Amino acid sequence: MMGGPVIELRGVARTYPGPPPVPALRPADLVIDAGDYVAVTGPSGSGKSTLLHVLGLLDTPTAGTYLLDGLDTSALGDRDRSALRGGRIGFVFQAFHLLPYRTALENVQLAELYNQTPRGQRLDRAVEALRGVGLGHRLDALPTTLSGGECQRVAIARALVNRPSLLLCDEPTGNLDSANAATVMELLDELNAAGFTIAVITHDASVASHARRAVAISDGVLSERIGAGHA
Amino acid sequence: MRRARTGLPSPRLSARDTASEALAGIVQRPGRALLTMLGTVLGVGAFVAVLGLTATGAGQISHQFTILEDTTVNVQDNGPVNNVAPPGTNPAIGFPADADAIAERINGVVAAGVWWPVSLPDGANFTGSLALSATASQTVSLLAASPGAVRAMGVTMVAGSRLSSYENDTAQHVAMIDTTTAAELGVAPARLASHPAVFVNGIAYTVVGIYSSAQRVVTDESAMLIPENTALADFGNPEPGIGNQDEAQMVIATKIGAAQAVARQIAAAELPTDPSRLVVASPPNPQNLQSEVTGDLASLFLVLALISLLIGAVGIANTTLVAVLERTEEIGLRRAVGARPRHIAAQFLAEAAVTGTLGGLIGTCIGAGVVVISAAAKDWTAVLNPAYTLPAPLIGTVVGVLAGAYPALRAARTSPLAALRTA
Numbered sequence: 191m192m193g194g195p196v197i198e199l200r201g202v203a204r205t206y207p208g209p210p211p212v213p214a215l216r217p218a219d220l221v222i223d224a225g226d227y228v229a230v231t232g233p234s235g236s237g238k239s240t241l242l243h244v245l246g247l248l249d250t251p252t253a254g255t256y257l258l259d260g261l262d263t264s265a266l267g268d269r270d271r272s273a274l275r276g277g278r279i280g281f282v283f284q285a286f287h288l289l290p291y292r293t294a295l296e297n298v299q300l301a302e303l304y305n306q307t308p309r310g311q312r313l314d315r316a317v318e319a320l321r322g323v324g325l326g327h328r329l330d331a332l333p334t335t336l337s338g339g340e341c342q343r344v345a346i347a348r349a350l351v352n353r354p355s356l357l358l359c360d361e362p363t364g365n366l367d368s369a370n371a372a373t374v375m376e377l378l379d380e381l382n383a384a385g386f387t388i389a390v391i392t393h394d395a396s397v398a399s400h401a402r403r404a405v406a407i408s409d410g411v412l413s414e415r416i417g418a419g420h421a
Numbered sequence: 422m423r424r425a426r427t428g429l430p431s432p433r434l435s436a437r438d439t440a441s442e443a444l445a446g447i448v449q450r451p452g453r454a455l456l457t458m459l460g461t462v463l464g465v466g467a468f469v470a471v472l473g474l475t476a477t478g479a480g481q482i483s484h485q486f487t488i489l490e491d492t493t494v495n496v497q498d499n500g501p502v503n504n505v506a507p508p509g510t511n512p513a514i515g516f517p518a519d520a521d522a523i524a525e526r527i528n529g530v531v532a533a534g535v536w537w538p539v540s541l542p543d544g545a546n547f548t549g550s551l552a553l554s555a556t557a558s559q560t561v562s563l564l565a566a567s568p569g570a571v572r573a574m575g576v577t578m579v580a581g582s583r584l585s586s587y588e589n590d591t592a593q594h595v596a597m598i599d600t601t602t603a604a605e606l607g608v609a610p611a612r613l614a615s616h617p618a619v620f621v622n623g624i625a626y627t628v629v630g631i632y633s634s635a636q637r638v639v640t641d642e643s644a645m646l647i648p649e650n651t652a653l654a655d656f657g658n659p660e661p662g663i664g665n666q667d668e669a670q671m672v673i674a675t676k677i678g679a680a681q682a683v684a685r686q687i688a689a690a691e692l693p694t695d696p697s698r699l700v701v702a703s704p705p706n707p708q709n710l711q712s713e714v715t716g717d718l719a720s721l722f723l724v725l726a727l728i729s730l731l732i733g734a735v736g737i738a739n740t741t742l743v744a745v746l747e748r749t750e751e752i753g754l755r756r757a758v759g760a761r762p763r764h765i766a767a768q769f770l771a772e773a774a775v776t777g778t779l780g781g782l783i784g785t786c787i788g789a790g791v792v793v794i795s796a797a798a799k800d801w802t803a804v805l806n807p808a809y810t811l812p813a814p815l816i817g818t819v820v821g822v823l824a825g826a827y828p829a830l831r832a833a834r835t836s837p838l839a840a841l842r843t844a
């Protein structure tokens with residue numbers, strides 16, 4: 191499983207049923223290898239979100255084949271898609287989506303709830319993930335007492351706790367000021383250097399510049415811009 | 422099959438995790454949770470309190486239900502079906518001459534005898550010895566009583582003796598009077614040896630006994646008792662028929678617990694040829710009494726309890742539905758970290774169930790408290806039947822599950838896309 195591409199899209203398309211039918215994502219091919227750092231850029235309404243949802247198994251393509259870790263996801267039912275989503279993909283959202291009444295640690299542990307992580311190991315893994323994003327000193331802090339950057343790092347810890355094959359980030363700095371955005375992007379760079387495969391979906395060129403590969407999407411058409419990012 | 426091919430572990434949410442997620446969901450909003458529970462608390466509380474108070478009240482009634490009442494059987498002579506007595510006269514009394522002896526042969530009977538209120542002509546008066554010419558100012562009842570009846574009445578003698586079998590068999594003009602009447606007529610207990618007489622409408626009766634109190638029949642009235650046969654000779658047969666107030670009756674003192682059994686046998690034993698002529702009144706069965714009490718007011722309160730449970734269910738359903746709408750983001754996140762729709766449904770259903778159960782628990786405590794406090798305030802013994810007190814919190818669970826079903830379904834159907842779109 192390791193060694194092969196993490197993501198392989200073959201002619202994947204998503205058309206929202208009409209009338210009139212809206213082709214949000216035109217047939218697209220994309221390969222993301224293990225250890226890649228890919229930025230998907232495009233203006234709003236270009237189909238970025240649709241691609242994110244398809245990649246994140248939150249939405250099903252209407253055409254084509256999507257292989258995740260070599261598994262053909264189009265043949266899978268809800269149970270297996272949920273298992274893949276929980277185990278192989280780590281989501282980082284623009285709005286963090288932390289539960290406001292739960293501590294940082296509890297928010298991270300939420301990701302261990304549904305994937306059969308043995309109860310005895312949950313706490314240790316969550317603590318480890320939070321230390322990994324530099325929040326070892328704020329384990330019991332509530333999201334309301336954390337800065338935006340800290341919130342996003344908790345969310346990244348939550349995405350990492352199951353050691354996913356792909357870290358899928360949706361505008362990870364969209365709600366952050368430039369200082370906080372910089373620390374978050376640094377963290378992503380470090381994670382990629384540590385071997386995590388990362389896909390960032392953004393409209394922000396400075397965010398995209400961190401990635402080694404850039405993929406542009408416009409009007410639902412995906413096009414790779416080789417050498418766009420910095421090495 | 423598919424699972425074997427992919428080798429993926431199935432997403433799972435254990436019962437323990439479901440419960441702790443549900444508890445966390447409730448605990449993080451305690452104020453709202455309490456308000457949500459209110460209807461269930463009131464409903465279950467009312468349920469427990471009503472059943473507890475009725476049981477306590479009924480227990481108290483059966484406790485207060487005195488041993489005396491429980492050991493008394495009354496039999497009334499309703500008269501023959503075909504009255505063959507000559508006009509202007511009454512038929513012979515329905516009880517045989519040896520009625521006392523027959524009754525006392527029944528197992529459980531302590532004493533029994535026939536008595537009736539003698540109807541006196543208008544203007545009849547009770548006068549003491551002619552020398553004193555004292556007249557009773559208040560109403561004095563003249564009662565005919567067999568020796569057995571006197572014993573069954575349980576009179577406490579102050580002076581002299583009870584009416585005897587000899588005096589009855591020979592229709593002696595003797596009488597027993599109560600202390601009040603004795604005082605009014607100037608019959609001092611100490612003077613009984615001088616055979617004072619009381620005149621009733623001019624007929625002299627020698628006072629042979631003075632009693633101070635009685636357990637049955639003549640408990641709270643001034644009365645003069647004369648032998649049964651003396652009354653028949655002087656005043657004729659009493660008029661039969663219930664409602665006349667002066668029909669012949671039998672009073673039976675029984676052993677504790679024997680009243681019901683005696684009541685079943687007495688009519689046939691006394692009058693085997695026409696037992697239906699005798700109407701038997703036994704003390705009400707304490708259990709019947711209890712169910713009567715439970716029947717009336719309690720059913721009204723139970724209806725009210727049911728209504729508040731219904732309101733409680735609506736409350737939980739409403740709050741859970743609001744929570745589902747409020748927490749679309751959380752639902753989406755949970756889906757993103759691997760939750761299946763059924764896990765989402767289970768979580769919200771569990772939250773509603775836990776809310777209902779907690780409401781039921783609180784309600785049960787409050788209900789039990791109300792019962793204990795109101796019983797204590799009246800010096801009663803609180804009675805709480807564990808058969809319905811212990812499972813009472815489960816009513817809350819059922820309410821919660823029923824109320825949570827629809828919101829949980831809504832939550833499960835929430836699309837993870839819509840849930841995460843908030844930016």
